Amino acid sequence: MAKKSISPAELKEEKEITKAYRKLLKSARYSQTEEDVRKIRKAFDIANESHKGVRRKSGEAYIFHPLEVAQIIAEEVGLGTTSIVCALLHDVVEDTSLTIDDIEDYFGPTEARIIDGLTKIEEVFEREHSIQAVNFRKIILTLADDIRVVLVKLADRLHNMRTLESMRKDKQLKIASETLYIYAPLAHRLGLHALKSELEDLALKYKAPQIYGEITSKLKKTSAVRTRFINQFTLPIRQELDKAGIKYRIQGRPKSVFSIYTKMKNQGVEFEEVYDIFAIRIILNVKEEVEKAECWKVYSIATDFYKPNPDRLRDWISTPRANGYESLHTTVMSPGGRWVEVQIRTERMDAVAERGLAAHWKYKDKRSDAFDSWMQRIREVLETSSSNPIEFVDDFKLNLFAKEIFVFTPKGQIRSMPHESTVLDFAYEIHSEIGNSCIGAKVSQKMVSPGHTLSSGDQVEIITSKAQRPKAEWLEFATTTKAKTAIKGYLKLERKKIIAQGKTTIGRAMKKYAIKRSNQNFQILSTFYGVTQPEDMFYKIGVEDIHLNRLSRLKVEDGVITSKPRRKKVTTLDQIMAATNGKKSDFVLGTDSAVNYELAKCCHPIPGDDVVGFVTKKGMEIHRVSCDNTVELLSNYGYRAVKAKWDSNETLSFLSGMIIKGFDRKGVVNDITKIISNDMLVNIRSINFTTENGIFEGTITVYVNDTNHLKSVKEKIRALKGITSVDRLS
Numbered sequence: 179m180a181k182k183s184i185s186p187a188e189l190k191e192e193k194e195i196t197k198a199y200r201k202l203l204k205s206a207r208y209s210q211t212e213e214d215v216r217k218i219r220k221a222f223d224i225a226n227e228s229h230k231g232v233r234r235k236s237g238e239a240y241i242f243h244p245l246e247v248a249q250i251i252a253e254e255v256g257l258g259t260t261s262i263v264c265a266l267l268h269d270v271v272e273d274t275s276l277t278i279d280d281i282e283d284y285f286g287p288t289e290a291r292i293i294d295g296l297t298k299i300e301e302v303f304e305r306e307h308s309i310q311a312v313n314f315r316k317i318i319l320t321l322a323d324d325i326r327v328v329l330v331k332l333a334d335r336l337h338n339m340r341t342l343e344s345m346r347k348d349k350q351l352k353i354a355s356e357t358l359y360i361y362a363p364l365a366h367r368l369g370l371h372a373l374k375s376e377l378e379d380l381a382l383k384y385k386a387p388q389i390y391g392e393i394t395s396k397l398k399k400t401s402a403v404r405t406r407f408i409n410q411f412t413l414p415i416r417q418e419l420d421k422a423g424i425k426y427r428i429q430g431r432p433k434s435v436f437s438i439y440t441k442m443k444n445q446g447v448e449f450e451e452v453y454d455i456f457a458i459r460i461i462l463n464v465k466e467e468v469e470k471a472e473c474w475k476v477y478s479i480a481t482d483f484y485k486p487n488p489d490r491l492r493d494w495i496s497t498p499r500a501n502g503y504e505s506l507h508t509t510v511m512s513p514g515g516r517w518v519e520v521q522i523r524t525e526r527m528d529a530v531a532e533r534g535l536a537a538h539w540k541y542k543d544k545r546s547d548a549f550d551s552w553m554q555r556i557r558e559v560l561e562t563s564s565s566n567p568i569e570f571v572d573d574f575k576l577n578l579f580a581k582e583i584f585v586f587t588p589k590g591q592i593r594s595m596p597h598e599s600t601v602l603d604f605a606y607e608i609h610s611e612i613g614n615s616c617i618g619a620k621v622s623q624k625m626v627s628p629g630h631t632l633s634s635g636d637q638v639e640i641i642t643s644k645a646q647r648p649k650a651e652w653l654e655f656a657t658t659t660k661a662k663t664a665i666k667g668y669l670k671l672e673r674k675k676i677i678a679q680g681k682t683t684i685g686r687a688m689k690k691y692a693i694k695r696s697n698q699n700f701q702i703l704s705t706f707y708g709v710t711q712p713e714d715m716f717y718k719i720g721v722e723d724i725h726l727n728r729l730s731r732l733k734v735e736d737g738v739i740t741s742k743p744r745r746k747k748v749t750t751l752d753q754i755m756a757a758t759n760g761k762k763s764d765f766v767l768g769t770d771s772a773v774n775y776e777l778a779k780c781c782h783p784i785p786g787d788d789v790v791g792f793v794t795k796k797g798m799e800i801h802r803v804s805c806d807n808t809v810e811l812l813s814n815y816g817y818r819a820v821k822a823k824w825d826s827n828e829t830l831s832f833l834s835g836m837i838i839k840g841f842d843r844k845g846v847v848n849d850i851t852k853i854i855s856n857d858m859l860v861n862i863r864s865i866n867f868t869t870e871n872g873i874f875e876g877t878i879t880v881y882v883n884d885t886n887h888l889k890s891v892k893e894k895i896r897a898l899k900g901i902t903s904v905d906r907l908s
């Protein structure tokens with residue numbers, strides 16, 4: 179077979195691919211051994227071969243995308259060979275016939291695991307209708323596995339944002355929103371400042387192109403004036419620094435478009451009124467041992483020339499931020515009467531601030547504590563997290579966007595906590611045992627309750643008591659994920675213990691009456707005691723809500739309960755009737771009844787309800803005992819009341835109503851009616867829904883057999899997403 183000829187255009191493209199590959203190798207500064215280069219080459223060859231013939235929306239060969247992602251990973255995040263290999267291969271399993279097993283064969287288990295994580299995230303994200311919350315959780319979950327998954331994903335997203343131009347308009351908006359909502363905060367949390375800023379700026383470009391264009395052009399127009407100002411402003415400082423023999427460089431970069439936009443929006447001001455459009459950054463080239471002292475020395479020099487605003491001094495050197503950020507910030511008054519922010523930091527701190535994580539690894543030393551403790555916190559949350567992704571994201575998002583406060587232990591140790599943290603949060607931050615037994619705290623010599631909100635600088639001494647136990651109410655004033663998770667965990671465990679206790683108790687009683695402890699019997703007994711599942715019954719027995727003396731009444735054959743479960747009779751009715759009427763026998767409600775009776779329109783009684791009959795001129799009217807009218811009738815016409823009970827041998831349909839409340843969402847009415855008519859085979863008589871401000875309220879009347887039947891309908895509806903309450907109409 180003749181070899182296919184190559185067109186000049188293809189030849190040119192191949193050359194460009196090779197060029198991009200060479201550039202990548204040059205940027206891979208931690209991949210210098212022959213083995214490293216061989217691995218990267220292999221990954222590139224596999225990716226190039228697998229994506230052959232495929233083009234991106236922009237028209238360029240697909241391989242440019244993984245090459246660019248790997249370039250970001252090597253150059254901008256500063257990661258090593260494994261991450262570069264994974265970046266090159268990040269789309270092959272998703273888009274080509276290669277499998278995870280192939281990757282493992284070619285490279286090894288680490289690469290296979292990372293690609294697997296990336297592919298999974300991709301799968302969830304690419305599904306058009308997927309819930310954002312779930313996606314978000316996936317990312318975080320993989321983070322616990324191997325943080326490189328998240329870093330490659332962030333690089334992938336950055337390149338997609340850089341090339342968003344060729345996408346459809348609606349896709350652009352979706353991707354830009356996701357970037358702002360998920361990826362930029364994630365990058366921030368990982369301390370990848372440069373990446374975060376670029377993601378935000380690009381997202382803004384597509385979300386609000388007009389304002390983005392406006393700010394960029396104004397920044398450009400004012401650039402010359404700014405440079406002149408910065409040169410003048412820094413001149414005396416530079417002279418002093420030179421004299422002191424300090425090695426440094428000065429940057430006068432404007433803030434990101436996005437942060438200027440946020441300031442304009444939050445403060446309701448115009449571009450011209452944002453006073454800190456730029457910050458002056460003095461970056462020192464000094465040894466690590468003396469960096470703190472040197473930074474303060476520069477602070478001293480700067481404030482010799484310009485008066486600082488004491489309220490705006492931020493010492494992130496003594497106490498780095500939770501994401502590892504270190505810097506000394508001050509705002510000083512320039513001769514022209516304008517506030518100027520000056521940031522003082524070392525080259526190491528600057529690298530950490532811009533590139534985050536990777537720089538942390540490079541400068542690995544005791545200062546990476548802050549980052550480690552953050553990672554630790556994420557892990558703790560992940561390991562004990564509830565299974566509900568929405569709840570998880572809510573908890574997590576709160577922490578993600580919250581500002582920090584710093585509080586002190588009695589020994590003077592400092593802890594960073596989210597803004598608005600309470601005493602209880604702090605107690606759990608120290609240790610879950612301390613949280614569990616917290617009864618309050620001494621804050622600045624004053625006693626405060628566990629719900630007290632802490633402020634920065636508070637010295638907090640937690641007071642504990644052995645008798646204390648976490649309570650459900652605590653969830654109302656616990657704000658950190660850690661505290662909430664611990665409390666929920668404790669309560670869940672407590673419930674489990676009670677359930678186990680209840681199960682033992684009923685087990686013993688069943689043994690006494692020769693009832694087998696089978697699932698079938700447990701189910702029958704649950705119905706007998708009016709709960710839907712055995713777990714609830716065990717719990718109620720455990721807290722002594724259910725007493726077991728009625729067990730003796732059951733018919734048992736061969737260890738299996740044979741008597742029909744019946745609702746327990748409420749004694750209060752007997753008591754009321756005894757006081758008002760001397761009749762002994764019950765009036766039986768059924769088709770064979772001797773007297774014509776009617777079910778009251780006010781309370782719609784159904785079999786299973788405790789009922790009472792009232793003799794009227796026409797016959798008899800049946801009310802629920804709990805009906806408001808019953809109380810009135812009994813107190814005024816007690817002599818007309820008759821004991822009544824349902825004929826347990828009949829299955830008839832009775833009309834009953836429910837009132838349903840919840841959050842309005844598309845398809846909710848459909849879901850409810852589907853459950854009632856299709857799943858439960860119940861006939862609906864009428865249905866009426868109204869919506870206001872995203873909250874809906876609906877009334878439905880249905881035909882049911884008895885209270886148990888109605889109860890199971892109610893429970894099915896209550897389990898639907900967004901439903902807050904289902905109540906029987908009274």
Ligand code: MN
Nearest residue numbers: 243268269334
């Ligand atoms: Mn990709």
